Amino acid sequence: MSLLCVDKLSVVLPGERVVWGRARGCEIVKAVSFEIAKGQTVSLVGESGSGKTTTGRALMKLAPVVAGQIFFDGVDLVPLLPWQFFPWRKRMQMIFQDPWHSLNPRLTIERILAEPFEIHFPGQDVSTRRACVAALLERVGLPKAFASRHPHELSGGQRQRIGIARALAVEPELLICDEPVSALDVVAQAQIITLLGRLQAELGFGCLFISHDLAVVEQISERVLVMQSGEIVEQGSVEELYSNPQHPYTRALMDAVPDIQRTPLQV
Template sequence: MRAAPSPLVCVRALSKHYPLRHWWGGRGSVFRAVEDVSFDVFPGETLGLVGESGSGKSTIGRAVTMLNPPTAGTVAFEGTDLATLSPRAMRRMRRRIQMVFQDPYAALNPRMSAGAYVAEAFRLHRPEMGRAERRDEVAALFRRVGLDPRLAGRFPHQFSGGQRQRICIARAVALKPSFIVADEPIAALDVSIQAQVVNLLQDLQEELGLSYLFISHDLRMVRYLCHRVAVLRRGRIVELASSDALYGNPVHPYTRALLGAVPVPDPAAERARLRAASAAPAPAIPEGGVLTEVAPGHWVAASKPEDHHP
C-alpha cells in the first residue's frame, strides 16, 4: 500500500490581526482578519480558496508567502517553518515560492520593459548568468506562456490585460518554483481571456509539477481548476473538501448559499440539487467552529444562524 504524500505546504492555526486606532489617535481594539486557519497543499495539487469579498482570502495568500507575516500560527514549506528563516534565507526560499497578483498592471513596473521585468528574477537570484543567457531564458519563457519573444522590448502599457498577466506568470515560473499563490489571477480579465489563463496555469502545472493556492471568487473556475476547495467565511474556514464532494454535496449552510448564488445554465436543476442537499440530515458537528471530518476528506465547521446567508 502506497504511503500518503507529505504536504508541500503545511499551514497551522494561522491568524492575522490588525490593530485599530481611535479617532483621537489612541490604540483601540484588534481587527481579526484571519483566525485559526489550517490547511495543507500537496505536491502537484491545486487548492482553491473561495469566499465573499473581505473574507480574508488575499490576507491568507500574503501571509503564506510571508509578504505580510502572520500574527500567529505557522507556515511550513517542505517541513521548514518560514517564520524562523533569516531575511537572507527567506530570499533564497523565494525561488521556490512565488505569487501571481490580481492586477497585472499594478504588479508590473511601468518603467521596465516586459523582458527586463522577467529577467530581473535571474539578475537577483542567479547573478552568475550572463546577459546573453538571460536573454535566451526570457525568450524561452515568453514562448512558454504564449507570447512572441519579439515583444520583450515593449512596456506594460503596450500590452493587453491578458498579455500582462502572462508576463507576470512568466516571471513567477522563471526560477522553477514548487509553489505559487495565485491571488485572483483572472478577476481583472475578460471572460474569454480568463479561460486562456486558467488553461495556461494547468499546462504549467503539468509541465513543471507546480502546486497552487488558487484564490478566487469565481466558483465555476475553481471547480474546473482545483482538486480541493476551502470555503472561507469571515476569516475562518467553514468547509474543506475535494472539488467533487464540495460541489456535489455542500454541507455548511454558507457553502450552500454561496453555491446557490452561482448562475448556471439550468437553474431548475441547480435549485433541485440545493434543495436535496438542504433536506439531507445534518451531520453531528460540535460547537465552537472546530473543523470536523463528516466524510473521508470532507471537513465542516459548526454553523451559526448568520451563516445561512452570504
C-alpha cells in the first residue's frame, strides 16, 4: 500500500476573478492525482505560479481543499477536523524554501528545535529534551555549540539544516520539501541535497520534493510529476521522463535547463 495517495485533489483560493460583479475564488490546483510509496522520493516540478506550493500546503491541511481525497496510510485526511488531524501532523512535516522566514529570529536554535518535542511529547523532562536537540544537531552535521546561537548567526545552508532538523525531530514518515535549496548557493545546495539523501537512507521517510530545478530533481527523485497551471500534465519515472518527455510543457521545461559543457582546465 502506498504511503500517500492523492485522488483528484482540487484547491480553490480566494482570488480576484470577478464573475457577475462578485469576487470568486480561483481554482489553483485542479483534480491532481498521484501516489508516494513508503521511502520513495517523488518530485513535483513546474514553473513559478503553477500551484506546487499550494499542493504541498493542501496536503498539510494549510490550503482549502474543495474536492478530492488525500489518503495517508489508508485514511482520508480531507474530512478531518483540526484536532483530529493533530496526530497526523507528527507523521508528515514540511520544510520551506526560505529558512530565514520559517525560523523565529528571537529564539535560540535550542528553543527552535525543542518546540516539536514540547508539542508532541509534552511529558518529556528537560535533560532528555536537551539530549534530543544535541542529537538532532549532530544528525544534520552541525556542532552542538550551535544550540545557543540565534538564526541570524548562521549561514543560509546552516539555517536550512536547522529547518530539516526541526522537521525530522518527530521522525515523520513523509517530508514535503518546498524548494528547499532554491535560496542557496550551488555549494550549499549540493550539501543539503546530499544531507537529505543520507537522512532518507537512515530514516526511511517518503518525500515530496517540490522544485523548479530539473537538474536537482534528476539527482534525487524516482518519479516526477509535471505541473502546469494547477494540473499534472505528465508523470513518470525519472528515466522515462528525462529520456522521452511526451508533453510539450515537459519538453519546454527540459529545454530551459542550461547544458553546461565542462572543458578540463589547461595547466
